[in-house]
Amino acid sequence: xxxxxxxxxxxxxxxxxxxxxxxxxxxxxxxxxxxxxxxxxxxxxxxxxxxxxxxxxxxxxxxxxxxxxxxxxxxxxxxxxxxxxxxxxxxxxxxxxxxxxxxxxxxxxxxxxxxxxxxxxxxxxxxxxxxxxxxxxxxxxxxxxx
Amino acid sequence: xxxxxxxxxxxxxxxxxxxxxxxxxxxxxxxxxxxxxxxxxxxxxxxxxxxxxxxxxxxxxxxxxxxxxxxxxxxxxxxxxxxxxxxxxxxxxxxxxxxxxxxxxxxxxxxxxxxxxxxxxxxxxxxxxxxxxxxxxxxxxxxxxxxxxxxxxxxxxxxxxxxxxxxxxxxxxxxxxxxxxxxxxxxxxxxxxxxxxxxxxxxxxxxxxxxxxxxxxxxxxxx
Numbered sequence: 001x002x003x004x005x006x007x008x009x010x011x012x013x014x015x016x017x018x019x020x021x022x023x024x025x026x027x028x029x030x031x032x033x034x035x036x037x038x039x040x041x042x043x044x045x046x047x048x049x050x051x052x053x054x055x056x057x058x059x060x061x062x063x064x065x066x067x068x069x070x071x072x073x074x075x076x077x078x079x080x081x082x083x084x085x086x087x088x089x090x091x092x093x094x095x096x097x098x099x100x101x102x103x104x105x106x107x108x109x110x111x112x113x114x115x116x117x118x119x120x121x122x123x124x125x126x127x128x129x130x131x132x133x134x135x136x137x138x139x140x141x142x143x144x145x146x
Numbered sequence: 147x148x149x150x151x152x153x154x155x156x157x158x159x160x161x162x163x164x165x166x167x168x169x170x171x172x173x174x175x176x177x178x179x180x181x182x183x184x185x186x187x188x189x190x191x192x193x194x195x196x197x198x199x200x201x202x203x204x205x206x207x208x209x210x211x212x213x214x215x216x217x218x219x220x221x222x223x224x225x226x227x228x229x230x231x232x233x234x235x236x237x238x239x240x241x242x243x244x245x246x247x248x249x250x251x252x253x254x255x256x257x258x259x260x261x262x263x264x265x266x267x268x269x270x271x272x273x274x275x276x277x278x279x280x281x282x283x284x285x286x287x288x289x290x291x292x293x294x295x296x297x298x299x300x301x302x303x304x305x306x307x308x309x310x311x312x313x314x315x316x317x318x319x320x321x322x323x324x325x326x327x328x329x330x331x332x333x334x335x336x337x338x339x340x341x342x343x344x345x346x347x348x349x350x351x352x353x354x355x356x357x358x359x360x361x362x363x364x365x366x367x368x369x
Contacts (some may be wrong), residue, residue, distance in 0.1 A: 011175055011259075013211070025187050044367040056169070057261045084169040103178035107185055 002028040003118040004019065007066065008038040009053040009080065018051075018130045020024070035059030050077045052108075054085040054092070054100075061085075062092055069096045074124055076117035078110075080143065112134045149151065154340045158291060160286045168255050169226045176219040183212050225251045232279040237366065240279050240309045243268030249286055250305060256358035257303075262294045267306040273315055277366040281341050288338040289319055289349070289358050298323035311365070317360045 005027050009015050012033065019029045030045065032038040036059050038050070050068055054061035065077055079100040081089040089100035098117040101110060148180060174272040187208045194200030228248055243266075250264045257264050293303050334349065335342070348361040 012181065013215075014175070014179045017186050017211075021182065021186050021189055024193070025347060055259055057259050060259075082174040085171070098311065105178075123337050140151035 003114065004028045004030070004048045005114065006030050006032060006038060006041060006045075006047040006050045008035065009054070010034060010056045011053070015097050022114075024111055027114070033086050035061070035064030035067070037081060038064060039071065042068055042071050046072065047075050047097045049098075049114050051114075052077050052079050052097075054079050054081040060088075062088060065092050067094055076121050078090060078113050078117060080105075093094055095128045109132065150191075151340075154344070156205060157341060158280060158284050161287050162280075164256070165229060165252050165287075166226075167201065169222060169229075169252065172222050172255050173219055176222065180212050180215045180219075181352050183208050183215070212220050220286050229283075230284060236278055236280075237276065237368065238279050239274050240282060241274055242317065243270040243273055243364075245279070245282065245286070246305050246317065249283060249290065253290055253353065254289070257294060260294050260297075260317045261301050262297045263302045264290075265302060265305060269307060273307050275315055275362055275364050275366075277345060277362065281300050281345055282362070284345060285341045285345060285360070286317065288313055288341075289360060292335060293322050293358055295320045296322040296324050314361045314363050315364065319358040320356065322356055322358065324351055 005022060007015050007019055007022075008031075009018075009134075010033050014100065015031045015033065017109045019031050022029045026029065030047070031040060033054055038052075039059075042050075052061055052064060059067075060132075065079070068075060068077055071072060073096075076098040077092070078097070079097050079098055080103055081088040082103055085101070086102065094101065096140070098120065099113050108125070110120055187205060190200050190204060190208075225248060229252060232248075233243075246268055250266045253264060253291045264327045290303070290305070296323055297303055300321060302321050304318075306318050306320070308316040308318050312348050346366055346367075352356065352359060
């Protein structure tokens with residue numbers, strides 16, 4: 001299955017080109033220009049990785065990150081930042097973001113972080129599945145009560 | 147006096163730092179777009195090698211986008227250069243229209259992040275005053291910062307030079323919605339008070355509390 005990515009950034013030209021480049025690499029890409037729009041999309045759709053700009057009008061990166069983690073705790077978030085906002089990105093990692101990247105970044109750094117973040121989410125989901133199976137095997141009645 | 151110097155320096159350095167951080171952030175954004183466009187060009191060429199060719203029109207369009215971003219970066223750097231040169235002389239002849247345009251350009255990104263748009267209206271002819279350029283910019287930034295916080299529902303601030311023919315010149319920042327208690331107690335920016343005194347400026351709010359009015363002497367008194 002393709003890795004589902006949501007790009008959230010208020011710079012339309014950046015979003016457009018990054019989206020095309022990720023599409024060429026066979027990622028399934030959706031874009032969003034604000035934190036508010038991103039959370040609305042997350043309510044309806046599932047994503048493996050969110051690439052999130054730290055500095056945006058309307059809803060800033062940290063607020064958006066909290067909403068994302070509240071809605072979809074397993075979705076991994078990579079924060080994009082300029083120099084001035086590295087501290088915010090670090091704060092984001094404390095709040096559960098997978099990692100951050102400073103603009104402009106090296107291509108390999110971005111693609112590698114996306115793949116690692118997606119793999120981490122996959123492993124986490126697998127562990128949850130295994131735990132559920134164990135629970136069912138050890139106590140089949142729990143299926144009826146859940 | 148010593149305390150005045152300290153608050154003035156603190157406010158001035160914070161202003162310069164804030165503007166520099168915002169400008170460099172903007173430049174990094176432009177570089178990121180250039181980087182992505184160049185990367186897409188590489189991707190398309192690499193794919194074209196496998197598929198037997200790449201559409202020249204697509205490459206040309208990406209090259210044009212890179213050129214446009216380079217021009218955008220040039221505009222940002224020019225503003226930064228003008229800002230840096232406003233510190234050349236402690237007292238100088240200043241065209242208020244140009245100063246307002248520069249300040250609006252420098253603050254553009256900060257305003258956008260705060261959901262506010264800035265619109266300047268300046269006379270066609272230059273409005274010259276002799277003043278302390280960097281202190282004037284610091285004071286105006288203090289007022290603009292206040293105005294962004296108190297912007298009315300439309301979230302659009304109009305900044306203009308008014309009464310250019312009078313004894314003093316006036317700068318007005320419109321589009322704010324000031325709480326009644328601020329209107330009643332009179333408008334002042336404590337952090338800019340020392341700068342205001344050195345510039346010989348008078349500041350206040352209109353009775354409706356929707357505009358900040360700053361009166362500046364045409365020639366600052368040298369102490």
